[in-house]
Amino acid sequence: xxxxxxxxxxxxxxxxxxxxxxxxxxxxxxxxxxxxxxxxxxxxxxxxxxxxxxxxxxxxxxxxxxxxxxxxxxxxxxxxxxxxxxxxxxxxxxxxxxxxxxxxxxxxxxxxxxxxxxxxxxxxxxxxxxxxxxxxxxxxxxxxxxxxxxxxxxxxxxxxxxxxxxxxxxxx
Numbered sequence: 198x199x200x201x202x203x204x205x206x207x208x209x210x211x212x213x214x215x216x217x218x219x220x221x222x223x224x225x226x227x228x229x230x231x232x233x234x235x236x237x238x239x240x241x242x243x244x245x246x247x248x249x250x251x252x253x254x255x256x257x258x259x260x261x262x263x264x265x266x267x268x269x270x271x272x273x274x275x276x277x278x279x280x281x282x283x284x285x286x287x288x289x290x291x292x293x294x295x296x297x298x299x300x301x302x303x304x305x306x307x308x309x310x311x312x313x314x315x316x317x318x319x320x321x322x323x324x325x326x327x328x329x330x331x332x333x334x335x336x337x338x339x340x341x342x343x344x345x346x347x348x349x350x351x352x353x354x355x356x357x358x359x360x361x362x363x364x365x366x367x368x369x
Contacts, residue, residue, distance in 0.1 A: 203343055204364035209324070212340030213242065216322050217249040219338050224289060227254060229317075231283060231290045233261040235306050238295040241357045242324055246293065259283045263292065265305035268312075279309055286314040291338075295353040297323040300334035325364055327351050 204212070224230050227250065234243030243260045250258050261281035266274040292306050307319060322338035327345045341364070345351060349368040356362050 198367050198369060200365050200367050202363050203366050204325075204341055206362040209340070209362045209364065212324060213245050214249060216324075216338045216340055217246050217253065220246065220250070220291065220322070221254060223320075223337070227256050227258065229287075229289050231259050231261060231281070231285055231288050231316075233263050233281065233285075233290050233292050233306070233310065235263050235265060235292060235294040235302060236278070237358065238324075238353055238355050239263075239293045241355050242295060242322075243293040246322070261285075263306045263309055265302050265309060268305035268308040269301065270305075271301070277309065279313070281310075281313050284314055285310065285316050287317045288314075289318045289320065290316040291320040291322055293322045295324045295355075296351050297321070297326045297334070297336050297339075298329055298351075300330045300332035303334045304332055324353060325351055 232243040232247055234240030240262045247258050247260050250256060259282045264278040267277040290310060303321060320337040323336045324340040326336055326339045326342050329347055349366055352365040354361055354363050
């Protein structure tokens with residue numbers, strides 16, 4: 198299999214900064230926003246966006262961690278390790294994930310979120326949108342659109358867990 202780097206560290210940081218600015222522009226009252234990273238890399242992205250928001254707007258936005266495993270339709274796991282630090286009822290929750298593909302992970306994340314409260318609105322931010330949706334789900338904030346074939350894989354590496362920042366595409 199061939200592997201090609203399609204996003205380097207600088208490009209990833211720019212994409213995260215762009216998403217952060219879009220969140221600022223589209224959310225008039227940032228004090229009502231809660232970031233919810235989808236485990237695992239979505240949590241790291243959410244933390245980076247939170248830091249940029251603090252730098253740019255001087256606001257400390259809560260960050261939660263959403264575990265989708267117990268809510269997926271393709272696996273059965275009983276334990277739910279989701280952590281949401283505040284009541285999300287009537288708040289604007291922005292789900293954050295590394296890759297948007299079929300939409301099934303996002304559906305599971307929304308199911309999990311509403312089991313914790315009733316947000317006034319749920320948005321979606323993704324680092325990479327690769328297409329091939331199976332459900333009618335669209336990201337509100339996209340770092341990079343990377344069209345792929347269904348045989349290709351997108352691999353997101355982040356310093357916090359992988360030792361470096363980059364996005365790879367693996368194909369034949």
